[in-house]
Amino acid sequence: MSAPMSAPDFIKRSAAHAVEQDRALSDSVARMLAELETGGEAVAQRMARDLDRFEGDIVVSDEAIAAACKRVPQKLKDDIAWAQENIARFAQAQRDSIRETEVELRPGLVAGQRLIPVQAAGCYVPGGRYSHIASAMMTVTTAKIAGVPHIAAVSPPRADAPAGVPDAILYTLNLCGADRVLALGGIQGVAAMAFGLFGLPRADILVGPGNQYVAEAKRLLYGRVGIDMVAGPTDSLVIADRTADPLVVAWDLIGQAEHGANSPVWLVTDSAELATEVARLAPLCAEELPEPNRSAAKAAWDGLGEIILCKDRDEMAAEADRIAPEHLHVQAADLDWWKGRLCCYGSLFLGEDSTVAFGDKAAGTNHVLPTSGAARYTGGLSVHKFLKTVTWQQVDHRALPRLAAVTASISRFEGMEGHARTADIRLARLGQNS
Structure with missing residues (x-):
């Protein structure tokens, strides 16, 4: 019998310990989400004014994005493009590693899987103390490679940005293929994507890092929409x-x-x-x-x-x-x-x-x-998060007798007579038609 492993020594130990979920924060976020769902765009605009001191256009226009792109220095554009190409190539390699499948499990019993992208993704791009160019690349590029038809992005507005969102972030979102950009941050930004405000389709999935309020909003919305993860x-x-x-x-x-x-x-x-x-x-x-x-x-x-x-x-x-x-x-x-x-x-x-x-x-x-x-x-986040792996099956007369008999047997053992009858009727129809 081997000896138990000794515990490691701590040369320096953390002074802090994990704390329980902040109930006050969770309650506050829940109230704001409910208010946003009921009041819609007017509430989101009020929150933008009150919380971000922003009174500009929430929806960033194509003209504003084009102007922002012109203001970004060419060296930074080149660097962003180089990094974005790496991210796109890796995401494409991930996408290529999974495929649709079809297999005949028994004669006459064919099953398979399809890979279907979600129809609308919402990407949160942090923009408080730091302008997270990289988060714009990581979220939008990956959704685009997965084949998502509509990709929205939100980012907190800043007073020093002509279009609300910093020029470099707008350039990056445009390069990566975002379909709509909102100058809206925090809970109101998450809600706009989840509830389909400002002309957005309702998001099927919300992705991207954010502060504790953003993380809690995503956590509370999970189930109604998909999320990448609950991030701390x-x-x-x-x-x-x-x-x-x-x-x-x-x-x-x-x-x-x-x-x-x-x-x-x-x-x-x-x-x-x-x-x-x-x-x-x-x-x-x-x-x-x-x-x-x-x-x-x-x-x-x-x-x-x-x-x-x-x-x-x-x-x-x-x-x-x-x-x-x-x-x-x-x-x-x-x-x-x-x-x-x-x-x-x-x-x-x-x-x-x-x-x-x-x-x-x-x-x-x-x-x-x-x-x-x-x-x-x-x-972490990958093309897989934006793809639904769904299954299908098709049955013909060769597989039906055994498949129906086994299904009825298991169903009756479980006490699910209705399930058994759906198998029985197909077996009877097969006998009538033979």
């Missing part, structure tokens, strides 16, 4: 052994901590020397950032950063699987072993030359990923 604060874990560069590791942790004070980061290592040096360097890296990034990174590192010392790579892998991070970065020897062993993560970054920021912005894999341990049971 972004998180990131680095696995590093003695071969890793402590400064690179420290920057990879702090680079993700700048998302906000509620963004956890972890270092899992089997090297006490590396752990000690990263603990020394990480606060120094945070100090180098400009504000408000500096304060956000320092708060996240101080309150939620952890350094976990394990005895070997098996314990390191087990600890990473337990945490199930959104982003998992391996800076250790034998990358093939890690790729084959690890199983709970949103996206995996292998080797020192990879970094989470590459996946966040331009490498091609999607950055809309499961957080808060949800990587134990789901992956």
